[in-house]
Amino acid sequence: MKLKSKLLSMALAFVPVFGFADSNIKMVVGTYTDAGSQGLYSFSFDQSTGTASGITSLKVDNPSYFTFSKDGRNIYAVSEKNNATAVLNSIGYDPVNGTFAFKNSQLTHGADPCYVATDGKIALTANDSGGTISVFPILKNGTLGKSLLQVGSKKGGPDRSRQNTPHAHCAIFAPDGYILTTDFSGDRILCFSYNERNKKLEDHGIAAHVKPGSGPRHLVFSPNGKYAYLMSELSGKVTVYSYNDGKLKELQSIAADYANARGGADIHVSPDGSFVYASTRLKGDGITIFRVNNNGTLTRVGAQRTGKHPRNFAITPNGKFLLVACRDDNSIQVYSRDKSTGMLKNTNQDVILSHPACIKFYPE
Structure with a gap:
């Protein structure tokens, strides 16, 4: 209890920060x-030194994942709860002062929402335990309308301990506007489009099959939109795809989780598109580093051990730092990043915060 109290008091010791220099960017x-955290926290992050200064917080239940609107004026944050009270929250954000203003929330009608994405017209949540994707219209003032519909995943993967019920873990907008979702238990990536007139998702079938038992989790695109990289939780592998018109063609599958801990987590591409980073948990916790080849495939160039349970991480817009949310160590570790080699070095400038789960920088 003393440790938790100390962590919480340190996390809440915020000092208002004004007059940010150009090297500073807002971070949420x-x-x-579950251990006393308020929910959402706002910081000023110095992209030249790697230091963070706390600004304020907002009380929100389990905002384990969130996203900014394109203009950065709104945040859409899940409340990850394993019951009928799970919601998606709309929160105003002041990019000058770094302050929050709660707007509204809507039920997801799916348990454990763990991912959210938006194109400015709709917001999508992937509901892990619910095994569904929920669709919310975004109103003119940035608030959320009621969930219009849901799309279900399927069960039946070969891993009966992890794939015996439907799970959905990610829903993203492809560069050309298609919606791609990871079907964790069905070992598939599904493709949809949103019909604004009919307010429906149109099913475009399977974008890609994933090797049975993989448990596809997170999907990201290269900056040029030609390639997509999938992190699978159970196999611990990164799958490389070429992308065209809602379809993914597999080019490569390469291991990220060398401890075989079945805890593959997050994946991101460096801003210049030259490196891919993937986090793995449960054993040998850390970040695996891959160089991107000319044809989009990957070559493993190294790994960086991190604190416990690196569920999520983020790269600063200038590419100089990589921050890791070490949930079970109650800290965010700040690593400097060598842009030529991709290697990481701990700056030992940890941000102490109870159970951090998602890091995002204000969109430039």
């Missing part, structure tokens, strides 16, 4: 609130 962190 979502947390699990």
Whole structure:
């Protein structure tokens, strides 16, 4: 209890920060609130030194994942709860002062929402335990309308301990506007488009099959939109795809989780598109580093051990730092990043925060 109290008091010791220099960017962190965290936290992050200064917080239940609107004026944050009270929250954000203003929330009608994405017209949540994707219209003032519909995943993967019920873990907008979702238990990536007139998702079938038992989790695109990289939780592998018109063609599958801990987590591409980073948990926790080849495939060039349970991480817009949310160590570790080699070095400038789960930088 003393440790938790100390962590919480340090996390809440915020000092207002004004007059940010050009090297400063706003950073928001979502947390699990089971150990006394407020929920969402706002920081100023110095992209030249790697230091963070706390600004304020907002009380939100389990905002384990969130996203900014394209203009940065709104945040859409899940409340990850394993019951009928799970919601998606709309929160105003002041990019000058770094302050929050709660707007509204809507039920997801799916348990454990763990991912959210938006194109400015709709917001999507992937509901892990619910095994569904929920669709919310975004109103003119940035608030959320009621969930219009849901799309279900399927069960039946070969891993009966992890794939015996439907799970959905990610829903993203492809560069050309298609919606791609990871079907964790069905070992598939599904493709949809949103019909604004009919307010429906149109099913475009399977974008890609994933090797049975993989448990596809997170999907990201290269900056040029030609390639997509999938992190699978159970196999611990990164799958490389070429992308065209809602379809993914597999080019490569390469291991990220060398401990075989079945805890593959997050994946991101460096801003210049030259490196891919993937986090793995449960054993040998850390970040695996890959160089991107000319044809989009990957070559493993190294790994960086991190604190416990690196569920999520983020790269600064200038590419100089990589920040890791070490949930079970109650800290965000700040690593400097060598842009030529991709290697990481701990700056030992940890941000102490109870159960950090999601890090996002204000969109430039």
